[in-house]
Amino acid sequence: MTESQQRSRPPGTLKIGEIGGVDVLVRSSWLVVAALIAFMLAPAIEAVEPGIGNGKYVAGVAFAVLLYLSVLLHEMSHALMAKRFGLPVRSITLHFLGGVTEIEGEPDTPAREFVVSVVGPITSIGVGVVFLLLHPVVPDGLLRLAVDALAGANLVVGVLNLVPGLPLDGGRVLRAAVWGITGNPHRGTIVAGWCGRVAAVLVFLFPLVQQPVTGRPAIPTDYILAFVIAFFLWSGATQAILSAQVRRRLPALRARQLARRALAVPHDLPLSEAVRQAQEAQAGSLVVLDVDGHVSGIVNEAAVLATPEDRRPWVAVSTVARTVEPGLQLDADIAGEPLIRAMQRTPASEYLLRERDGAIFGVLVTDDVDRAFAATT
Numbered sequence: 001m002t003e004s005q006q007r008s009r010p011p012g013t014l015k016i017g018e019i020g021g022v023d024v025l026v027r028s029s030w031l032v033v034a035a036l037i038a039f040m041l042a043p044a045i046e047a048v049e050p051g052i053g054n055g056k057y058v059a060g061v062a063f064a065v066l067l068y069l070s071v072l073l074h075e076m077s078h079a080l081m082a083k084r085f086g087l088p089v090r091s092i093t094l095h096f097l098g099g100v101t102e103i104e105g106e107p108d109t110p111a112r113e114f115v116v117s118v119v120g121p122i123t124s125i126g127v128g129v130v131f132l133l134l135h136p137v138v139p140d141g142l143l144r145l146a147v148d149a150l151a152g153a154n155l156v157v158g159v160l161n162l163v164p165g166l167p168l169d170g171g172r173v174l175r176a177a178v179w180g181i182t183g184n185p186h187r188g189t190i191v192a193g194w195c196g197r198v199a200a201v202l203v204f205l206f207p208l209v210q211q212p213v214t215g216r217p218a219i220p221t222d223y224i225l226a227f228v229i230a231f232f233l234w235s236g237a238t239q240a241i242l243s244a245q246v247r248r249r250l251p252a253l254r255a256r257q258l259a260r261r262a263l264a265v266p267h268d269l270p271l272s273e274a275v276r277q278a279q280e281a282q283a284g285s286l287v288v289l290d291v292d293g294h295v296s297g298i299v300n301e302a303a304v305l306a307t308p309e310d311r312r313p314w315v316a317v318s319t320v321a322r323t324v325e326p327g328l329q330l331d332a333d334i335a336g337e338p339l340i341r342a343m344q345r346t347p348a349s350e351y352l353l354r355e356r357d358g359a360i361f362g363v364l365v366t367d368d369v370d371r372a373f374a375a376t377t
Ligand SMILES: [Zn+2]
Pocket: 074, 075, 078, 120, 121, 161, 169
């Protein structure tokens, strides 16, 4: 592990391994949950294996590990499918409610989105069915208890993840469907996000109707568990809805439309004269030419304003310009998410916009982009 990888690891996680170039992380809270599972299972283990003694806790921990290995299989199926579609996978993190696969970007078609999300629940259900088939073959006792429990857990994980609300896999399946029908991925996210919120409310209210449904009255832990899961669902769904609302507004941001006309001036021109010429030419920005006549810098508006008027005749315009490094030069036709990503990669207050043939189109000012974004609804 290199130092940079160590730094990029989210706080509170342990790296337990790497599969196919994908880091496998475990949240430290998971250790508590593993201990809890071991503790809760101990009586059932002792019932089938009476002479086991304290070994029941060891068996319980082993079971918790097996349980999370099957969650890992579920997450790996998402990761492998995403990689097949050329999407880089950063990590798989196991946490107390299951796991999460961090994929960079997202599938570019609804069909791919559908496949990447549905493969997880299918894997869990498949693993559950395999353990179900093992039931008659394994001997009675501890082994059968483990096989039965793993069958049940995987089937529950697979089926519950198909509930059609974000952040569950079923929510992404629904998103893919709405995206496929309407052609609009953001509408898909918002529909699936609202279904996720409905699912959260239903989970929250479940303990109230638990007795008629399961025949067992709700105990305090049922309310706590319902609250924790409902909170997890609600916040995941809300996050998805908010990001869709932001991203839906992005395509309206077009560099070409937001650009300011740029006036090119020699690098040694006094700042006062450069500002005067820009005002006269009604240009909203200034670029600086080097001795060969190539654009070498973009004048920073804030730096101009910070220079007192009486000093401006005595400083060269190049002293308030930022050198045009590659990240500061954007295609004049860039728009929407690619524009925002390019600006995030190289944060700056001004960018140089070039035509495909290299000609200068103008200057894009970050404040103008922010204002335009705030004005879109
Ligand atoms: Zn999944």
